[in-house]
Amino acid sequence: MxxxxxxxxxxxxxxxxxxxxxxxxxxxxxxxxxxxxxxxxxxxxxxxxxxxxxxxxxxxxxxxxxxESVEDVIYDSDGRTYRGNSSTEESSNIHVWSLDSWWKKLLLILVVVAVIVVIFAVISGIVSLIAPVLIPLLVIILLVRMLRRRW
Structure with missing residues (x-):
């Protein structure tokens, strides 16, 4: 050999x-x-x-x-090593989430789109609640200013 x-x-x-x-x-x-x-x-x-x-x-x-069971060794997809003591009652498991596959990238895009939709819905909801009060108030303010200038 x-x-x-x-x-x-x-x-x-x-x-x-x-x-x-x-x-x-x-x-x-x-x-x-x-x-x-x-x-x-x-x-x-x-x-x-x-x-x-x-x-x-x-x-x-x-x-x-x-x-080597004294320590838990966790390997992520990049080959990095994280160690945690398994002898303690609370073992800490560390997981590193990376965008290494297509479905994770798609999930991230969907989450970003969902957050944007929620923000838009909240803002439009606030505007729809305030608009019935705000628009007449603005019209009144404009009329008062126009009338003050004429007098």
Whole structure:
């Protein structure tokens, strides 16, 4: 088995059990470890034999990730990590809402249109309530001013 084959098998085994970030960190770590050991004078086959079967290594990594139950780790769609302590009685779940799909964009547009319609309805309702009083009042004020100028 070569380094590339080892890392590919490790990637396949880890992909279903850990987050993409943890997957990449482990692939980088073991790729660097193999390179460092080869630079020290060991052969690739010796290093890979020492590491063992990628399936067993992946199972160990996945099990270690699951044992990190002291903290809840939440990953959003952008790959950012948020941590909250699950040992407290009130666990805080953080969710980041992003416009990464068409239906979320459509929902935002509909909400904006609904807010504009509500604002327009409120303003027109206020005007319709005030208009019967305001228009005659304005007509009276204009008539009084016109009559004052003539006298």
């Amino acid at each position: 070569t380094k590339a084959e080892f890392l590919e098998k490790l990637r396949i085994e880890l992909s279903s059990g850990v987050t993409p970030q943890v997957l990449q960190e482990n692939l980088n770590y073991y790729g660097q470890y193999i390179d460092d050991e080869i630079r020290k004078g060991r052969t690739e086959s010796e290093v890979l034999a020492e590491l063992g079967d990628p399936w067993i290594l992946a199972k160990t990594i996945v099990d270690a990730q699951r044992e």
